[in-house]
Amino acid sequence: MEKLVGTGVALVTPFKEDFTVDTMALTTIVKHCIDGGVDYLVVLGTTAETATLTEAEKQLVIDTIISANAGTLPLVLGIGGNNTSNVIETIKRRNLDDFIAILSVSPYYNKPTQEGIYQHFKAIAENSPLPVIIYNVPSRTGSNILPSTVLRLANDFGNIIGIKEASGDMAQVMHILKDKPKNFMVISGDDMTALSTVMAGGMGVISVLGQGVPFAFSKMIRLGLQDQVKAAFKLQYALQEGMGLIFEEGNPAGIKAVFEALGIAKSGVRLPLVPASDQLRDKIEKFVKPFAGQHAQ
Structure with a gap:
């Protein structure tokens, strides 16, 4: 799916x-990402502190991002969990008209x-009206989706279109x-190895840091996709410190500190997380x- 090539960003949920x-800060963040040249937005991923949002708040986040984006960039919606039947129920209940795919995390x-x-994602694939991207993030879930399982799912279900591999x-x-x-997409879910994944044949990244410094990050991935190796790695090394810093005390405390430094949003996170x-x-x-003030041409 060409709309998912390049840099996607897993948006935070800013709090007062x-x-x-x-919602005002969230609108500003969406516009910051659009102005910075990112390729698509991921709504209600783990970076959005979705686990601590009520159903009403999740809908508010969805509505705010759809309104702020105004059809500019493709949108991907995070719907995942460790209760398979509940994930399927949520997929059926949500209005998915504004989204091009679902990102679903491996059961934690x-x-x-x-x-x-395999059976979890089989059930999701059989019940989703939208293409599904598997999300593998062992550091959060406590289990790793092995390549053999990923390949089995990729071969067995045409609407499982890719993996966010973190x-x-x-x-x-x-x-x-x-x-x-051939058409299965490998998307990096790890900022530090995103460029390496692209250089090895991946299609891009769903980034955390990319929403804070969208111009530089999306340019790095674009250069990587164009095989402009030296220019891409020059940006990698300029961004590398930040890739480490934002995860030093956990996500999304670090990226929220980036937004506070930029004057875009407060750095508050909900317990059990604490601010940087x-x-x-x-x-x-x-x-x-x-990187402040950089915009796409």
Whole structure:
């Protein structure tokens, strides 16, 4: 799917001082990403603190992003969980008219076997009216989707169109790239290995840092897709410190500190998460300074 080539960003949910959803800041973030040249937006991913949002708040986030985007960029909706029947129920209940695909995280906490993971995504594929992107993020879920399971799903279900691969294991990424069906997309879910994934044959990234510094990050991925290796890696090395900093004390505390440094949104997160420390905020502020005000031509 060509609309998913390049840089997608997993949008945060900004909060006001009282921890209600800050719709004005969210609108500004969407416009910041559009102006910065990203290719698509991911709504209600794990970076959005979806686990701590009520159903009403989730709908508010969806409505705010759709309104702010105004049809400019393709939208992907995160619908995942560790209760398969509940995920299917949510897919059926949501109005998906404004979205081009669903991003669904591998079941967390339950620690299913590879067969369990296969059956989970089989059930989702058979019940989703939209194409499905598998999301593998072992550091969050407690289990890894092995390449053999990914390839089995890719071959068995035409509407499972890709994987957001966030294991950070390039050997695993390359195994999938080597043996995948022709049109199956491998999308990096790990900022640090995003360019390496693209250079190995991946189609892009769903990034966290990319929403904070969209111009530089999306340009790096674009250069990688064009095989402009030296120019792409020059940007990789300029961004690399930030890729580490934003995850130093957990996600999305780091990227929210980026938005506060840019004057776009407050850095508050909901418990059990806590905001970035003062020391980390200082380092993030110094990192962000050279990228402030950059826009796509």
